[in-house]
Amino acid sequence: MLTWLYNKGRISSRRSENSKMASYTLIGIFLLCCTVLVTAVSRDNFKSCDQSSFCRRCRKVEPGKTPYELLSSTVSYNQTTLSADLFNKDTGIVYILKLTALRDNTFRLHINEKAPLHARYEVELALQAEPQVSKIDSIEKSEESITVKSGPNKAVLSVKPFKVDLYSQDELVISANARGLMRFEHIRTKPEPKQEPEQDGAEKVEEPKPEVESEHPGDGADSDPGAWEENFKSHHDSKPLGPEAIALDFSFPGAENVYGIPEHADSLALKSTKSKDPYRLYNLDVFEYELNEGMSLYGAVPVLYAHGKEKTSGIFWHNAAETWVDILSTADNNVVESIVNFVSGSKKPQVAAHFMSESGVIDVFFLLGPKPLDAFRQYTLLTGTAPLPQTFALGYHQSRWNYNDQDDVQQIADSFDRYDMPMDVMWLDIEYTDGKKYFTWDARKFPNPVEMIHNLTSKGRKLVVIIDPHIKRDDGYNVHTDATNMGLYVKNKDGKDYEGWCWPGSSSYLDLFDPKVREYYMTRYDFNNFQGTTKDVYIWNDMNEPSVFNGPEITMPKDVIHYGGWEHRDVHNAYGLMQTVATYEALMRRSERSLRPFILTRSHFAGSQRYAAVWTGDNMAEWDHLKASFPMCLSLAISGISFCGADVGGFFKNPDAELFVRWNQAGAWLPFFRQHSHIETKRREPWTFNDEVTQIVREALRLRYSYLPLWYTLFREHEVNGTPVLRPIWAHYPTEVEAFGIDEELLVGDSILVRPVFEPGVTDVTVYLPGEGKVSWYDIDTMQQHGQQSTLTVPVTLHKIPVYQRSGSIVPRKMRIRRSTVAMKNDPYTLVVIADNNGKATGTLYIDDEVSFEYRNGKYLYLRLSLVGNNLSSKILDKVASYETKSCLERVDIVNPPKGIKSAHLTSKNLGKVALETKYNPHNNVLVVRKPSVNMGEEWTIELLN
Incomplete structure (x- = not known):
């Protein structure tokens, strides 16, 4: 426990200006960690409705x-x-x-x-x-x-x-x-207590608190004992406005x-x-x-x-x-x-x-x-909707609290190459800073962060670092001295800077509701202020509920004051939103508005989707927490926040090999795919268990990367029309009552259905396939057809979870998996076409430069892919837009194709008419069209010939 207390709140006191400050800090950390420990085991730290007067x-x-x-x-x-x-x-x-x-x-x-x-x-x-x-x-x-x-x-x-x-x-x-x-x-003035006349000679006894006289009687609020002030545990809410x-x-x-x-x-x-x-x-x-x-x-x-x-x-x-x-x-x-x-x-x-x-x-x-x-x-x-992310954000993210130092980061990144696993982002938690002072680096652990970043970007990878909203109260820390001198902090009800406790110990909190404060905060991200970062460094805003370890319910008191004189009670749920608003604009300015920002936030509110991705917080390495990740992200997705994920493997505790495998297989089908864990957990990079686990996780990562064209297209369609990237079954099958309560499955767009394994040691799982027999679903690995019955029992192995593609759909994929999304940018596409009973299928594909905002200036391709009978075609949907892609069409797999196809030819403006090689597999009823080699920016038609 002492180790945990030290690690959860440790501070690099060796840089403190004097030992007295270090002592005060350690005492405070012990107290705040005791608060956190209680929170871990007792719901009594949080109010019930009966304990909340309103x-x-x-x-x-x-x-x-x-x-x-x-x-x-x-x-x-x-x-x-x-x-x-x-x-x-x-x-x-x-x-x-x-x-x-x-x-x-x-x-x-x-x-x-x-x-x-x-x-x-x-x-x-x-x-x-x-x-x-x-x-x-x-x-x-x-x-x-x-x-x-x-x-x-x-x-x-x-x-x-x-x-x-x-x-x-x-x-x-x-x-x-x-x-x-x-x-x-x-809103009313505080009523005066009724004064009962004293009776001479009468014995005085303890009476209940006198009733109050209200200016407007009738709603009963004034008689509630928590109406004008309220206590919870040791905390007092003054409620000055009643x-x-x-x-x-x-x-x-x-x-x-x-x-x-x-x-x-x-x-x-x-x-x-x-x-x-x-x-x-x-x-x-x-x-x-x-x-x-x-x-x-x-x-x-x-x-x-x-x-x-x-x-x-x-x-x-x-x-x-x-x-x-x-x-x-x-x-x-x-x-x-x-x-x-x-x-x-x-x-x-x-x-x-x-x-x-x-x-x-x-x-x-x-x-x-x-x-x-x-x-x-x-x-x-x-x-609003989420802006289209850079493609790297849809890749795999490797995180831990905390990677030890610069060499550790490099060794982990190199190991992904050694084990032939794709990875796009390395993450750094709070220990990278100089004594929990954000916008700084620990010079001993990270002596040359720019070199570390360049080593990552040379292989197409990025770095994400954490920035929390609490500011360490240290007179030698420029952000604190600025905030104090400029009046940037949230104020107590008496007008003084509010002080609470978080990871640095004594902390204050920027009043991000004030436009002046947000402007100052944005400048902290400038390269001259946040030295050691480059345009390839992105941001993680955590602890922004805001978390205050010694505050009521581990957050800020409701009667502290924000910009405009508003109490915290009025604005609480939007505090994290305000941080991400400022962070987003800061990253926009830092790249001269050329690069799409990536931000991860823990706290979120309506509208947060316009600025940041979200994860489900400090989960545990338990099967039920793995299962909970699907309904939690589905709920967020239909509430506007599609860019959701959960800490793969669980943040707390240590997963066994089977749970780790299943979590990676499920996490590969959530939009945000990151492994993250607590500082005291065992190291759990994908190769740290055994050879079989390494192989299976490699398969999960590679599968995720092969579907990046689908993910990217869905995010663009979400930005344009608001449709969630993830969807519950009932979103597309609204009359099927059996689907109304299903949340262990989800749809990726409308074409992929995923049902992970959420229980240990199972050899089969129950799957609901919607469509009432009018739609068929095909196993993405075997192309085995299902759909005659809505509920079926499906065998599973440790290597496989049930994932299906819908009949009548066309899904774009990239099958050449490399070390990062940047390396795959110009790779060719494969189309997986599954014809319905009428011989038809449709899909879409979106292509742009994957990093900039030029797509908002018409620099993109949005394609309609269609199979009708014997003709497969690609048409440009937005004729006013254009983009010169280097990617071509490498292969087409047509499931349930027209019968008797012997050959095919492709017709396009630049290639003219070209004969194509075809091969039919009767075992899974798949027709393969090889190497059309047509540029994806062209309109084309492939005619299937008998």
Whole structure:
């Protein structure tokens, strides 16, 4: 344990200016590590709903007794927005309601106090831009309701009691406040305690705390003991502004499951919270997190999707404060009673959600689908998509806390070549710095970092280094002295610089909500400030929840103050987003806006996808944690964050050989593919187990690299149209009820289905193949056909997991696997074509320079690949774009080809008509067309001849 304490918090005190500072630092490290140790074994370090006063208050609201009424006489509107006053009859408070029609089947509902005592916080930078509005076609008013029509959709606002019903093509899909759980705690002055007159001669006894007199009685908030101040363990929250919680319920008629609101180590389909705590959205550093729980983790993305056989819809709760979400289903009592919605004399299935936030305003976007991919696109139209990464970021990443020194890095990189394994990125954790001072190097361990970087880049590889948001309080550290002198730190409630504890010991935190602070932070990445780095060094932003070891719930106190006077409680979930916003812009400037940045972040929020990839945090080398990586990344993917992965092999503990193999085989099918482990784990590079493990991991890595053209194409398509790179089965097979709860499988795009092995010692696994017999699935290794039955038992060996390609698809691959993606850039392509029962197949391929933003200037190729009968062709989809690629077509494998093919010829503008060699394999029904050798930038046709 003492070794662990030392390593988890060790500081290079040999560079301290004096021994006194070193002693203080070590004492502090011991204290903070004790805090972390407790966190590892006890959930008591994190609040339950009952321990959170606002959650407790919101959850106690009785269904069906809403005090809110729409004042129809105040209604006004323009071409896009309806406005009206909303009245709370219990408190007398008036609110302003705005309902706006937005582009692409979306509405926005915004509710705020009409005359607040001070402004309420509204989220910054989660939206990629001001949402594009749509025209309101008509507004119809009656005594009971107001109907707003826009395109095929309408919103019906009930006057008394207040409710909003959203219709898609005349079918009710979402109801807000149907259960009457809305709560909007107005901002108020602190009430004075009632003074009870003393009775002369009476014996004095201990009395309960006196009741308080409220300026606006009726909501009961003032009588809650945590309304105006709250304690949790040894921490005190002063709550200077008092209660200001907001809440709203949403019902989804016809839906059978709800999904989203990551990040949780739980199933993809959200579970009922009727008899347990709600799901919590509050970014926290949770050490060795538990599985199958709704407790908070590192990220909070408040988007929720409801799905049934007929429709998919969703809501985006635009709020960065601590949020709890209750989920109820048809099976839970009293959920459906509030919505009368009969079809053929029977009630539809439905689910309901109840969002409860500590502060802010009600700002919710209704995503009306109607299909899953429509709802996903509608969300990314609001918050953005991931920019196309450089290809190296889609390769394999090798990391550890920590590689010892410069020689260690070089030896590991050389070993990948020796063992014939591709690898693109080496990573350095905190030990590369000079005493945990970011933007510095340990001169003893890394005496010449530029030389180390050049040794990597000479083989096409990159380096990633970690930069955390905590700044060491060391008078000899220029970032600290600048931040102190320039007033860049987050402030305590008394106006002084906030001080907490993290890896360096005593630390303060840059107030990244301040544009001036972000500007300063960006300059730290300049080459003259972060010496020893080059344009081939990219960034890992960790511990940015923010993690504060001695803070409440291992994070920053809620009553510290940020730029603009906002409390941390208002902005907490967006802190990590602000760090990645600044880091992204810094990397853009550093390359003179020529290179696409790569950033990995642990903390994330709505909109984080525009700047960084995400991983699932400090998992463990256990089978259940391997299994959890799939639903966790699927949940993030449908919530806009496609670029997701998990620490391969597990961060904590030591995997055995079988678990290590299975984790690499699964990790190869997640977008971000990195091995990473704790400082006290055994070394676990792919060759450290035995020869068989080395061989199998080599196969997994090489398989990943062969599919890089598919990954790259999917990321470009995600950037353009918002479709997730990873998708749950129901996204493409929305009527197959059996698929609604499946999260041990996933789709890569719409053409590859992956079902890893998540249990030890098994010889077979159960696989669900969607398509209801209309679609066939082909084993990518053997091309064996499946699809006559939806669920089958598939044998597995240690060398193989079930992976299938869909009939009717064309998948591009590169089969010449080299040491890195840079070395493969100009290599030829192979097309794997699987004809459907009609002899057709389609696919796409995207090609550009793989590093720059020139593709945004039209320097790219986007190709439609098609097989129709006996003709396979490639057509350029975007005629205004062009790119001169050196890659050609090397081979075509056609599964289930037309019968009797004896030869083929290719026709293109530059080659004319060329005869091609073909070979048919009757054992797997594959026709191979060899060496077409046509440049991929040309349009061409291959005709198959009998």
